[in-house]
Amino acid sequence: xxxxxxxxxxxxxxxxxxxxxxxxxxxxxxxxxxxxxxxxxxxxxxxxxxxxxxxxxxxxxxxxxxxxxxxxxxxxxxxxxxxxxxxxxxxxxxxxxxxxxxxxxxxxxxxxxxxxxxxxxxxxxxxxxxxxxxxxxxxxxxxxxxxxxxxxxxxxxxxxxxxxxxxxxxxxxxxxxxxxxxxxxxxxxxxxxxxxxxxxxxxxxxxxxxxxxxxxxx
Amino acid sequence: xxxxxxxxxxxxxxxxxxxxxxxxxxxxxxxxxxxxxxxxxxxxxxxxxxxxxxxxxxxxxxxxxxxxxxxxxxxxxxxxxxxxxxxxxxxxxxxxxxxxxxxxxxxxxxxxxxxxxxxxxxxxxxxxxxxxxxxxxxxxxxxxxxxxxxxxxxxxxxxxxxxxxxxxxxxxxxxxxxxxxxxxxxxxxxx
Numbered sequence: 001x002x003x004x005x006x007x008x009x010x011x012x013x014x015x016x017x018x019x020x021x022x023x024x025x026x027x028x029x030x031x032x033x034x035x036x037x038x039x040x041x042x043x044x045x046x047x048x049x050x051x052x053x054x055x056x057x058x059x060x061x062x063x064x065x066x067x068x069x070x071x072x073x074x075x076x077x078x079x080x081x082x083x084x085x086x087x088x089x090x091x092x093x094x095x096x097x098x099x100x101x102x103x104x105x106x107x108x109x110x111x112x113x114x115x116x117x118x119x120x121x122x123x124x125x126x127x128x129x130x131x132x133x134x135x136x137x138x139x140x141x142x143x144x145x146x147x148x149x150x151x152x153x154x155x156x157x158x159x160x161x162x163x164x165x166x167x168x169x170x171x172x173x174x175x176x177x178x179x180x181x182x183x184x185x186x187x188x189x190x191x192x193x194x195x196x197x198x199x200x201x202x203x204x205x206x207x208x209x210x211x212x213x214x215x216x217x218x
Numbered sequence: 219x220x221x222x223x224x225x226x227x228x229x230x231x232x233x234x235x236x237x238x239x240x241x242x243x244x245x246x247x248x249x250x251x252x253x254x255x256x257x258x259x260x261x262x263x264x265x266x267x268x269x270x271x272x273x274x275x276x277x278x279x280x281x282x283x284x285x286x287x288x289x290x291x292x293x294x295x296x297x298x299x300x301x302x303x304x305x306x307x308x309x310x311x312x313x314x315x316x317x318x319x320x321x322x323x324x325x326x327x328x329x330x331x332x333x334x335x336x337x338x339x340x341x342x343x344x345x346x347x348x349x350x351x352x353x354x355x356x357x358x359x360x361x362x363x364x365x366x367x368x369x370x371x372x373x374x375x376x377x378x379x380x381x382x383x384x385x386x387x388x389x390x391x392x393x394x395x396x397x398x399x400x401x402x403x404x405x406x407x408x409x
Contacts, residue, residue: 015247022252033262047365051272175356187278198273199361209369
């Protein structure tokens with residue numbers, strides 16, 4: 001039997017299309033990646049099984065760093081920055097700090113507020129690079145009677161009259177409980193009864209009640 | 219594709235004296251480039267952490283609520299968790315005995331079993347977990363124990379300040395030598 005001659009074909013495949021796809025994917029991933037904004041106050045948040053993603057609008061964030069220093073910041077959107085200006089104006093008015101408009105604008109530009117009320121003017125004169133969790137003393141939150149966060153939370157309540165701010169508390173793993181209690185006190189005294197704690201996601205342990213409830217809902 | 223047309227237009231014939239250049243294929247092997255592309259993709263995918271922070275809700279009770287509106291906790295359904303330093307957890311069920319005989323030590327790994335056991339042996343309507351962190355406990359401890367409430371689906375729990383007696387027993391169990399509490403009376407819990 002004579003075999004028909006099969007013409008030898010080259011096995012080289014044109015790689016151009018594959019190359020295109022590879023780099024298209026690469027550029028897609030690079031462009032869609034949101035970089036973690038560098039934080040002036042480094043905080044290692046604890047883990048929790050909470051599955052809700054932290055909100056990003058109307059945010060008022062209280063950071064509690066590892067030394068128990070308290071910082072106040074807002075979201076990055078324009079609306080949030082406007083609210084921040086209102087918060088500072090309100091505090092300025094109530095506590096007679098005598099901040100000028102330029103100083104208020106400088107504080108709004110600052111990534112966070114982290115000084116006692118008495119030295120707020122000094123923070124307004126600092127450059128953004130100088131403001132870190134290490135250098136600033138934090139908002140004065142000592143105990144229930146000496147708690148400047150109360151004034152700040154009243155400012156927040158003024159700025160968000162009729163609206164609900166998303167109060168976020170971002171605490172460090174090793175921060176001590178008394179500072180946390182003082183922050184809750186400041187919330188509670190200004191009638192903010194709902195707040196959220198920023199955590200890292202963690203999977204629900206197997207065999208627990210929440211695990212079973214979650215299973216049933218799926 | 220990747221090669222260019224190098225054969226000069228058919229119409230422009232070169233003169234007789236002009237040497238014909240050797241036609242070199244400009245086709246490039248793209249395999250290494252594809253390899254590189256996918257290598258980079260895998261690198262970026264593996265190094266990117268999908269860290270979308272989540273938020274845990276906590277609703278605080280109103281301090282000013284009238285006493286008659288406050289829910290009374292039955293002592294039998296109460297489980298009190300005390301948080302101390304170095305991730306220590308202590309607990310007692312019901313009311314604390316004056317000599318602290320029902321004061322037990324635990325830790326974050328075992329406390330889940332305690333909570334589950336309490337949940338199974340108590341009527342759901344009576345079950346209330348009271349969390350009392352002392353001054354040495356950390357924020358992480360508090361979040362972890364609140365997380366335990368979520369994990370074990372405990373509907374009623376409260377974050378309460380520690381009483382001097384409890385703090386005294388806690389510190390004593392931790393090996394400290396604290397001064398005895400100023401008031402020796404145990405605050406009664408409604409039965």
